Amino acid sequence: MKILWCWRCRMELPMLDEAEYKKAYELYGKSIRSREGTYEERFKELMDYYEEVTGFTKTIPNAIMHHRIAQYGPPCEKCGKPYRTPLASFCAACGNKRPSSSE
Numbered sequence: 001m002k003i004l005w006c007w008r009c010r011m012e013l014p015m016l017d018e019a020e021y022k023k024a025y026e027l028y029g030k031s032i033r034s035r036e037g038t039y040e041e042r043f044k045e046l047m048d049y050y051e052e053v054t055g056f057t058k059t060i061p062n063a064i065m066h067h068r069i070a071q072y073g074p075p076c077e078k079c080g081k082p083y084r085t086p087l088a089s090f091c092a093a094c095g096n097k098r099p100s101s102s103e
C-alpha cells in the first residue's frame, strides 16, 4: 500500500500493490457474482480487506479497483505527483518532461 495522487479522484488515496490488488480483485469478482444480500453486504469482504490494508474506509468498490500502483508511473521529479501511466512522457500536472522517457 502506498499513498498516491489519483488522477480520477483528484486527491491522494491509498493504492494497492500487485499482491494486495490481486486479493482485492478476487474479492471484487466474488462480490460481483454474488446475488445474495444488499450491495453493502456483498461487498463487505472487499471493503473489510481494503480497510485492513489501507486503514481507509470511505471508498466505493469501483474506486478500489482503479487504485492500483502498477497502473501509474513513478512520481514526477518536479511536482511529486505520479505520471499518469508507466509510459507517460511528460507530467500531466506540471508539464515536466520526463527525463528517462525514450522517444
Ligand SMILES: [Zn+2]
Pocket (backbone or CB within 6 Å): 006, 007, 008, 009, 010, 013, 063, 066, 067
Ligand atoms: Zn481514484
Ligand SMILES: [Zn+2]
Pocket (backbone or CB within 6 Å): 076, 077, 078, 079, 080, 081, 091, 092, 093, 094, 095, 096
Ligand atoms: Zn509534475
